[in-house]
Amino acid sequence: MNATSYGFAVGLIIGLIAIILLFKYANRDGKIKTEYDERQKAVRGKAYKYAFYTVVFAQAILMWFNMTGLDLPVADYVLQFIVIIAGCTVLATYTIWNDVYWGLNNDHKKYQIIFAIAFVLNILPLVMNIIHGSMYEDGKLGMPMLNAVVIIMMVIVFAELLIKRFADKYTDEEA
Amino acid sequence: MKNLRLKSARAALDLSQEELAKKCGVSRQTMSAIEKGDYNPTINLCIAICRVLGKTLNDLFWEEESND
Numbered sequence: 001m002n003a004t005s006y007g008f009a010v011g012l013i014i015g016l017i018a019i020i021l022l023f024k025y026a027n028r029d030g031k032i033k034t035e036y037d038e039r040q041k042a043v044r045g046k047a048y049k050y051a052f053y054t055v056v057f058a059q060a061i062l063m064w065f066n067m068t069g070l071d072l073p074v075a076d077y078v079l080q081f082i083v084i085i086a087g088c089t090v091l092a093t094y095t096i097w098n099d100v101y102w103g104l105n106n107d108h109k110k111y112q113i114i115f116a117i118a119f120v121l122n123i124l125p126l127v128m129n130i131i132h133g134s135m136y137e138d139g140k141l142g143m144p145m146l147n148a149v150v151i152i153m154m155v156i157v158f159a160e161l162l163i164k165r166f167a168d169k170y171t172d173e174e175a
Numbered sequence: 176m177k178n179l180r181l182k183s184a185r186a187a188l189d190l191s192q193e194e195l196a197k198k199c200g201v202s203r204q205t206m207s208a209i210e211k212g213d214y215n216p217t218i219n220l221c222i223a224i225c226r227v228l229g230k231t232l233n234d235l236f237w238e239e240e241s242n243d
Contacts (some may be wrong), residue, residue, distance in 0.1 A: 036216055037205050037220075037222060038216070038219075039201070039204075039214050040202060040205065099204035104202060
């Protein structure tokens with residue numbers, strides 16, 4: 001393992017710990033786990049199913065690219081990451097449009113703050129790498145592309161949340 | 176099929192969907208889906224709703240056959 005791999009592994013562990021602490025902060029009851037009601041659990045089950053299909057399909061395409069010897073200007077680990085993010089985006093999209101994105105104990109405002117911080121933490125390294133011209137590793141788009149992919153997902157999810165909120169204002173039925 | 180009996184029982188107690196949902200431990204969207212007939216709740220949730228609204232399962236969830 002080289003220094004980059006060690007750095008990535010340490011970053012992953014720190015990231016996991018940070019996520020656990022952030023969940024504790026962002027849930028109203030201080031629990032790490034988000035609570036869902038029975039309908040939410042059922043719909044989220046479907047969302048996970050579609051996310052799984054997406055990952056399988058995307059992974060199959062990657063395999064085909066590999067078999068045909070197609071050389072993309074993107075590092076392999078970035079392609080794998082795109083597959084993961086594609087699954088996450090499908091999960092988020094399905095849950096947003098079926099009103100099960102937010103759990104019962106989620107504090108929306110705190111999540112929005114975390115969302116904003118995560119956005120900044122991803123856009124800063126990306127901008128710095130663009131400025132320094134270090135987007136490429138061995139002629140292929142490398143590590144900074146991970147930030148770009150996360151930003152794209154965040155923009156999609158944020159836009160969907162806004163559109164859904166706007167749409168609900170006109171369609172919600174309340175006596 | 177819309178559950179108008181649930182809607183009227185809720186309105187009779189001057190409860191919003193949000194308030195009833197909170198008392199039953201579900202989301203407002205779930206309560207809305209039940210009223211619209213888009214979601215069939217489990218018996219446990221039906222009982223929870225009945226308890227909050229002071230009604231029986233028959234009052235709110237039993238579909239009476241039409242004699243016509």
